[in-house]
Structure formats: C-alpha cells, structure tokens
Amino acid sequence: MAGFDPKRHVAVNPERVLHVSSTDYPGHDPTKENAWDLAKFQQRLAVRVERLSNRSIDFDLIGVDASIANAFRRILIAEVSTVCIERVYIWCNTSVIADEVLAHRLGLVPLNVDPAFLEFKNTPNDQATDRNTLVFRLKATCERRKNVPKDTTDSKSLYINSEILSSQLNWVPQGEQGSVMAAKSPCPTNPNIVLAKLRPGQEIDMELHAVKGVGKDHAKFCPVATASYRLLPNIILNPSKPVPPELAEKFQKCFSPGVIRVQPGSKKVSVDKKAARLESMSREVYRHPEFEGCVQLARVRDYFLFCIESEGFYPPERLLPEAILVMRTKIATLRRAAEALLNDTGTSEDAEMAEA
Numbered sequence: 001m002a003g004f005d006p007k008r009h010v011a012v013n014p015e016r017v018l019h020v021s022s023t024d025y026p027g028h029d030p031t032k033e034n035a036w037d038l039a040k041f042q043q044r045l046a047v048r049v050e051r052l053s054n055r056s057i058d059f060d061l062i063g064v065d066a067s068i069a070n071a072f073r074r075i076l077i078a079e080v081s082t083v084c085i086e087r088v089y090i091w092c093n094t095s096v097i098a099d100e101v102l103a104h105r106l107g108l109v110p111l112n113v114d115p116a117f118l119e120f121k122n123t124p125n126d127q128a129t130d131r132n133t134l135v136f137r138l139k140a141t142c143e144r145r146k147n148v149p150k151d152t153t154d155s156k157s158l159y160i161n162s163e164i165l166s167s168q169l170n171w172v173p174q175g176e177q178g179s180v181m182a183a184k185s186p187c188p189t190n191p192n193i194v195l196a197k198l199r200p201g202q203e204i205d206m207e208l209h210a211v212k213g214v215g216k217d218h219a220k221f222c223p224v225a226t227a228s229y230r231l232l233p234n235i236i237l238n239p240s241k242p243v244p245p246e247l248a249e250k251f252q253k254c255f256s257p258g259v260i261r262v263q264p265g266s267k268k269v270s271v272d273k274k275a276a277r278l279e280s281m282s283r284e285v286y287r288h289p290e291f292e293g294c295v296q297l298a299r300v301r302d303y304f305l306f307c308i309e310s311e312g313f314y315p316p317e318r319l320l321p322e323a324i325l326v327m328r329t330k331i332a333t334l335r336r337a338a339e340a341l342l343n344d345t346g347t348s349e350d351a352e353m354a355e356a
Helices: 038-044 066-078 099-107 245-252 316-345
Strands: 009-012 046-052 056-062 082-093 134-141 163-165 170-172 194-197 203-213 224-237 260-262 269-271 295-310
Touching: 046 316, 056 224, 056 316, 066 224, 066 295, 066 316, 082 099, 099 194, 224 269, 245 260, 245 269, 295 316
Parallel strands: none
Antiparallel strands: 009 295, 046 056, 056 295, 082 203, 134 170, 134 203, 163 194, 224 295, 260 269
16 A cells, blocks of 8 residues: 555554564665664654653654664663662551551652662662661651540541651651752652551551662662553555545544544545544454555554653653663673673684583
8 A cells, every 4th residue: 555664664454463573674685785874863863752741751752673662661660770668677566557568568659869869789788878778767656636526537637647648757867968968858759648547556666778779679669650652653544545425424433533534525534643643553444344445554663652650759851861871881881891702802703602
C-alpha cells in the first residue's frame, strides 16, 4: 500500500504483526552500505516534550533504535539512584501493626533527598557515617483529648496521634549534614502517607537509617512509578480505494475519538495526524469486510512515545538526563575495558579464546 515503508514501519495486521525488526544495519542488504553515520543520526534524533506536570512527563524520542529506547526505560527503573529507609531500629511498638510490616511500610516512603549528597555503601554492613546515611526519628504516643463532646465519633477529634503520618518523620542531622543540607532538609515527598493508626496507650518509638541505592537492589529505590513507551501509531489510508461516503461515520467509530475526521458535506475521510498518537490500535476496522483494503494500520519503528511518572526526589524533566548520564558512564566503562583489552593483545585483530 502506498505510504507504507517496511524499513520504517511495523505492520499491524488482523492476525499478526510484521516487519518488527529493523534492517538498516551493515550486511543485511548487499546493495546498500547502511553504515552508521553520526551526521545522519544527529539529523534524525529529536526529543519533544508533549506534556509536563509536577509528577509526570510525556515526551517523544525520535530517531533511535528500540534497543536504545528500552535501555533508557530499564535504566530509569533499575539504575537511577535514590535515597530510601534501609534499617529500622524499633525501641517500642505497641500498635496493631507488626514490627516487620511497619518497617516495610517505612522503607517504601519516598524521600525528598538529593542522592548526590550521599555516597553508596560498599556492603550493607558498612559503618554508618554522615556521608552515607541519613537518620530519622519517629516517636509518637496516642492520648485521649480532653473536653471532647460525648457525641463525637471522629478519631482525629477524639485522640491525639490517632494516625501516624509520614510528616512525623523527623530528620536528625549527623556530622556536617546540618550545614550541607541546610537549604532543604530531608523529608518525605508526600507528608500525608498514613504509616500506622494508634489508640490511647499505644506508642511508637524508632530510629530510621536511610541510604543511597538503586532499583535493581530493591524496588523501593526506583525513582519512577511508571516508565513506559509505545510506538507512534500510523494510520495509512489507501488512495486507490477510498472509504465509501455512506460508511464514513462507521469507519470513524472504528478508531479512538478524534483520530478520524469526516468532512460534513462530501463525507471524505482523513486522518488527524496530531490525534493519531491517541489511537489504541484495537484493529476494530479489520473486523468489517467492507473496509478491507481501505486502510493499513502501522507503527513508526523509531518514534517512541514515553510516559514517565516521578515518585521521589527528581522532578520528571530530570529523569531522562539522569538515565543518559548512567548510560554514558556505562559506555565509558566499556570503552576503557576495550582499550585495555586492545593494549593487552597488542593487535587490532580479534583476540583468540583460550582453550579450557
């Protein structure tokens, strides 16, 4: 069909998906070199922010291979560092929540702490210092309020500290932390997370140690709630077989709202390019034999629609640059290893593997 390019598009057919793998690499087509070219890559590469809020961002990453886009997604989930509570020292806990459950809840509270202020611990049992650990205290006792009307049933009106919130985590500066972090004291990103509920006579007293970590060690260190992408939908109409005017509205209902436009007078069908990104690719249009040959559904192979939700210190617009920084560090490490291997062998040829 005109407009469909198997080298750039992934065909979404009624029963299967075709042309999934990219073919623009050396050796696939003997008539083309397909060597990687920096100038061409820079010309195609683009990042466009479509939506930005306090906690999420939608952006388009254009002109890269799926392996690169997926590498950014996996780095965002597993290798961008954050600070979370790692050790909980419980001096007293008479609430109905077991110690282990409460400690687990505390570990999942996202902290508004810049990881750059702390160093990684080499091992979990390393000595805690002001350079690798933040200390918080949580101490609360539930008491009955005085002079409360007898008909009051609201627990917050009846009791003091009926709910223990994340805002009650108090940071205790250690060493030079008081001066280094004076501009912005460490605290939870959300002050209204309910940690436990108490009733008169119940008490919680504990000390919490927060450390720097990454998501591949534990999910609590993951800086994002969601990091996903999908390929840009592409709806290709067949000019040689237009949609019959009497079926235009039925054709329009086969797609997500706003994707297909129908001219009022002529009933001519067209695709709204801006709204096409909202298409769910349900393939409903393929269920109707009267539309056979009128349209081809596809996705653009090198056009990725990212959606990222931040759940921690980083504002959403900083997450992709942080992932790029991690990737550059990995590339630098790989380059040094390759150079060391080249220097050891003293030749540019492939090194021979030693026999077992």
